[in-house]
Amino acid sequence: MKLYDYQRAPSPRRVRIFLAEKGITVPTVQVDLGAREQNSEAFRAINPDCTVPVLELDDGTRITDAIGICVYVEALQPEPPLMGTDARSKGLVTAWQRWAERDGFYAMMEAFRNSSSGMKDRGIPGPVSYPQIPELAARGRGRLATFFARLDKRLGESRYVAGDRYTIADITALVTVDWTSWIKLGIPDDAAHIRRWHAEVSARPSATA
Numbered sequence: 078m079k080l081y082d083y084q085r086a087p088s089p090r091r092v093r094i095f096l097a098e099k100g101i102t103v104p105t106v107q108v109d110l111g112a113r114e115q116n117s118e119a120f121r122a123i124n125p126d127c128t129v130p131v132l133e134l135d136d137g138t139r140i141t142d143a144i145g146i147c148v149y150v151e152a153l154q155p156e157p158p159l160m161g162t163d164a165r166s167k168g169l170v171t172a173w174q175r176w177a178e179r180d181g182f183y184a185m186m187e188a189f190r191n192s193s194s195g196m197k198d199r200g201i202p203g204p205v206s207y208p209q210i211p212e213l214a215a216r217g218r219g220r221l222a223t224f225f226a227r228l229d230k231r232l233g234e235s236r237y238v239a240g241d242r243y244t245i246a247d248i249t250a251l252v253t254v255d256w257t258s259w260i261k262l263g264i265p266d267d268a269a270h271i272r273r274w275h276a277e278v279s280a281r282p283s284a285t286a
């Protein structure tokens with residue numbers, strides 16, 4: 078297996094943390110997003126979506142989506158389980174993961190891509206250029222405030238995002254929370270439950286992946 082990666086980018090970090098939790102090491106190929114290598118002919122042939130991560134299997138199959146890769150790895154190596162263990166927990170983990178992605182990760186993407194000078198005409202990742210829309214950046218920041226409030230409430234009730242076990246929902250939330258420092262947001266001062274959880278999940282060796 079081989080992982081097309083970019084060390085600084087949040088989407089491949091989700092996969093790297095997932096792999097680290099499983100104790101799996103995969104050789105990586107760095108795709109320099111800063112130099113727009115993702116839009117080169119060579120990389121377009123690997124992933125027409127022009128995004129990382131991409132997991133290339135030994136038979137040449139390529140999985141071009143972070144969660145698709147995690148589903149594959151979970152099936153390949155179920156221990157430790159990161160996507161639930163039975164019908165109930167699988168449903169709950171999926172629901173919380175999707176919530177963290179939709180209301181957190183995508184809100185952050187909206188805020189960042191529509192405001193950063195390095196993302197000019199890169200409002201949406203992929204092969205097509207989309208202009209930045211400053212109103213979307215402002216909306217993204219507002220959505221993140223809602224995300225932080227909901228996450229703090231949830232973590233006041235529950236040790237981890239999806240319940241009493243560390244899961245992929247924590248990975249998505251952690252990557253999102255860390256990413257917010259890029260737009261000088263970060264964890265709100267009064268979010269004590271997020272701080273408690275963030276210290277705990279950041280202390281796991283996988284967090285440095």
Ligand SMILES: N[C@@H](CCC(=O)N[C@@H](CS)C(=O)NCC(=O)O)C(=O)O
Nearest residue numbers: 086087088128129130142143202203
């Ligand atoms: N479907 C992909 C999208 C991943 C994605 O958006 N990756 C970003 C890095 S965080 C990317 O490759 N961006 C390339 C660009 O901005 O042109 C997934 O979730 O795995």
